[in-house]
Amino acid sequence: MKTAHKTRENHPTLGSHSAQAIGLSTLTALPKTRRSLLDNIRRHWPLYLFVLPAVLVSFTFDYLPLYGLQIAFKNYNFADGIVGSPWTSRNGFQHFYRFIHSMDFWPLIRNTLGISAYTLALGFPFPIFMALIFNQIKRQRMKKMIQTVTYMPHFISLVVLVGMVLLFLSPSSGMYGHIARLFGKDPHNLMGDPKWFSTIYVISHLWQNTGWNSIIYLAALSGVDTCLYEAAKIDGASRLRLIWHVDLPHLRPTVIMLLILSSGRLMQVGYEKIYLMQNLLNMPTSEVISTYVYTTGILNRNFGYSTAIGLFNTVINFILLVTVNKISKRVSQNSLW
Amino acid sequence: MVKSVQNTIGERLFSLFIGCYVVFCFIVVAYPIYFIFIASFSDPTAVAAGTVWFYPKGANLEGYRTILAYERIWIGYRNTIFYTVFGTLISLVVTLPAGYALSRKDFMPRRLLIFLFTFTMFFSGGLIPTYILISKLNLYNKIWVMLIPFCLNVYNLIIVRSFFESSIPVELQEAATIDGCGDGRFFFSVVLPLSKAIIAVIALYYAVATWNNYFRPMIYIKNNAIQVLQVFLRDILIQNQMLETMSADSLNTVQNLADVIKYGIIIISALPMIMVYPFVQRFFVKGVMIGAVKG
Numbered sequence: 001m002k003t004a005h006k007t008r009e010n011h012p013t014l015g016s017h018s019a020q021a022i023g024l025s026t027l028t029a030l031p032k033t034r035r036s037l038l039d040n041i042r043r044h045w046p047l048y049l050f051v052l053p054a055v056l057v058s059f060t061f062d063y064l065p066l067y068g069l070q071i072a073f074k075n076y077n078f079a080d081g082i083v084g085s086p087w088t089s090r091n092g093f094q095h096f097y098r099f100i101h102s103m104d105f106w107p108l109i110r111n112t113l114g115i116s117a118y119t120l121a122l123g124f125p126f127p128i129f130m131a132l133i134f135n136q137i138k139r140q141r142m143k144k145m146i147q148t149v150t151y152m153p154h155f156i157s158l159v160v161l162v163g164m165v166l167l168f169l170s171p172s173s174g175m176y177g178h179i180a181r182l183f184g185k186d187p188h189n190l191m192g193d194p195k196w197f198s199t200i201y202v203i204s205h206l207w208q209n210t211g212w213n214s215i216i217y218l219a220a221l222s223g224v225d226t227c228l229y230e231a232a233k234i235d236g237a238s239r240l241r242l243i244w245h246v247d248l249p250h251l252r253p254t255v256i257m258l259l260i261l262s263s264g265r266l267m268q269v270g271y272e273k274i275y276l277m278q279n280l281l282n283m284p285t286s287e288v289i290s291t292y293v294y295t296t297g298i299l300n301r302n303f304g305y306s307t308a309i310g311l312f313n314t315v316i317n318f319i320l321l322v323t324v325n326k327i328s329k330r331v332s333q334n335s336l337w
Numbered sequence: 338m339v340k341s342v343q344n345t346i347g348e349r350l351f352s353l354f355i356g357c358y359v360v361f362c363f364i365v366v367a368y369p370i371y372f373i374f375i376a377s378f379s380d381p382t383a384v385a386a387g388t389v390w391f392y393p394k395g396a397n398l399e400g401y402r403t404i405l406a407y408e409r410i411w412i413g414y415r416n417t418i419f420y421t422v423f424g425t426l427i428s429l430v431v432t433l434p435a436g437y438a439l440s441r442k443d444f445m446p447r448r449l450l451i452f453l454f455t456f457t458m459f460f461s462g463g464l465i466p467t468y469i470l471i472s473k474l475n476l477y478n479k480i481w482v483m484l485i486p487f488c489l490n491v492y493n494l495i496i497v498r499s500f501f502e503s504s505i506p507v508e509l510q511e512a513a514t515i516d517g518c519g520d521g522r523f524f525f526s527v528v529l530p531l532s533k534a535i536i537a538v539i540a541l542y543y544a545v546a547t548w549n550n551y552f553r554p555m556i557y558i559k560n561n562a563i564q565v566l567q568v569f570l571r572d573i574l575i576q577n578q579m580l581e582t583m584s585a586d587s588l589n590t591v592q593n594l595a596d597v598i599k600y601g602i603i604i605i606s607a608l609p610m611i612m613v614y615p616f617v618q619r620f621f622v623k624g625v626m627i628g629a630v631k632g
Binding site for chain 1: 345347348351355358359361362363365366367369370372373384385387430431434437438439440441443444445446450453454457459460461462463464465466467468469470474485487488489491494511519520521524541544548549551552556570571573575592593596599600603606607610611614615618621622625626
């Protein structure tokens with residue numbers, strides 16, 4: 001048996017013959033694809049074993065919850081469970097109907113899209129700009145140093161980041177309060193002002209991620225053929241022109257790819273950070289769909305309704321991503337799959 | 338001719354601009370961190386009055402003394418280290434072999450499995466169905482909830498797979514097969530030793546994510562004895578909870594001390610990261626590059 005196994009590995013065609021010779025006649029009765037799958041399993045069983053833990057984890061914790069999604073269409077209660085709970089009215093769409101007609105609906109959509117779009121509008125170009133400038137630094141040690149410093153905030157946890165923001169923006173004892181008083185102005189409670197919420201969110205996002213997000217562009221820029229620079233210099237191009245005519249065109253595929261990715265994520269905001277930044281005063285502009293799902297579901301125990309809102313969000317995300325991807329495939333031949 | 342271009346006024350202004358931009362970036366990023374550091378060592382009253390700007394004033398360790406006496410921080414610290422070490426190990430055991438199997442062209446269910454894994458990145462059951470499942474499996478408020486359910490990150494799996502695809506030549510594997518080396522042994526004695534860089538990258542990604550996560554433990558863990566550092570930090574930094582070990586006379590000094598404690602706690606919780614970061618930075622950067630090849 002062992003020798004047969006080995007020969008099969010060395011000679012694939014001979015292997016299938018020997019499998020029949022040993023007397024596994026059932027194999028011949030199976031359709032061709034299933035036979036070759038069984039053959040593949042016999043020959044490469046370690047690979048199947050390798051992928052097994054990941055498959056089990058993903059099946060249990062990613063695919064089983066999909067089954068639980070049906071409670072979006074049900075009046076969930078603990079006693080009856082997922083299957084036994086009764087369907088809602090309006091053919092099961094009562095939760096969706098209620099959400100779309102609730103007073104919270106439009107503010108939630110506006111806040112979610114608003115914060116995302118604001119983050120994208122500033123968070124997308126800044127890293128490109130930073131990479132273009134850092135790429136101009138001639139002294140390697142200086143370049144390394146500034147890179148190390150600007151990447152660092154990426155590793156600060158969100159709790160600490162928001163903690164820092166709260167400390168700095170405190171009107172009574174924070175840095176912002178002191179600076180405002182230095183200029184003879186009365187410091188304002190920025191965290192309690194709905195007008196300022198998204199700006200604080202975006203600026204702290206820029207502080208934390210601009211450096212880190214520039215890595216990918218710097219990596220792309222390191223692939224520019226130096227002949228192009230030499231040629232352009234001989235033609236009398238200034239450094240600014242080198243950036244415009246050599247660096248930027250080189251970055252274009254990367255930029256388009258990342259832009260597709262981020263616009264597909266427009267409905268997914270950084271809810272973990274938003275949740276930390278929320279307080280009763282800024283709620284009118286800080287409540288987004290994902291934090292609303294958490295509050296109605298986990299805190300208020302409204303399981304069916306919360307699941308419905310989450311599902312609504314996921315479906316829109318999915319449609320958005322597929323659409324953006326289709327458009328970009330047609331326009332630029334760039335696509336995610 | 339090249340030289341003359343580099344010496345024009347425009348070019349000099351451009352160099353000046355680059356210099357200013359670098360200095361600006363440096364100050365904007367580094368100063369807040371530096372400020373927290375000096376404020377944590379300063380006299381609480383001086384910090385509240387806004388006289389601490391460039392160096393610590395009144396060199397005061399009262400804040401740190403109060404933090405050190407506070408037990409929950411140390412329990413959180415211990416638990417976070419435990420979850421980070423074992424969670425990362427489990428994640429590696431799940432991710433690396435799977436990534437290798439998926440990188441092999443002769444692994445038949447490859448395309449189907451890649452599709453199924455990627456699909457979970459874009460479509461999931463969401464918060465509540467997952468929550469119900471975790472409760473049903475009796476994992477709620479258990480140590481295991483931090484180790485098993487979320488141990489696989491599909492993005493990391495994709496990075497690992499593309500690394501193996503691009504850096505383990507098919508010829509090497511074919512040669513090993515001819516020499517009678519099976520897939521299992523090939524993975525452990527050839528692939529893993531050749532992949533130290535990617536193992537470091539993925540381990541660091543998982544470790545940082547676990548260390549910094551607060552949302553999942555906030556949802557799934559209620560017992561303070563097994564709670565993580567970030568959730569305690571949230572109580573103090575965001576929810577403004579006072580430490581029981583604080584001893585001060587008036588309400589005013591209490592508030593001032595509370596602020597200095599916050600600065601100190603930020604330093605203490607970020608210390609391991611700050612110390613390790615410069616040495617491991619290149620691994621993170623490498624991870625971004627590998628991920629960019631096929632993201």
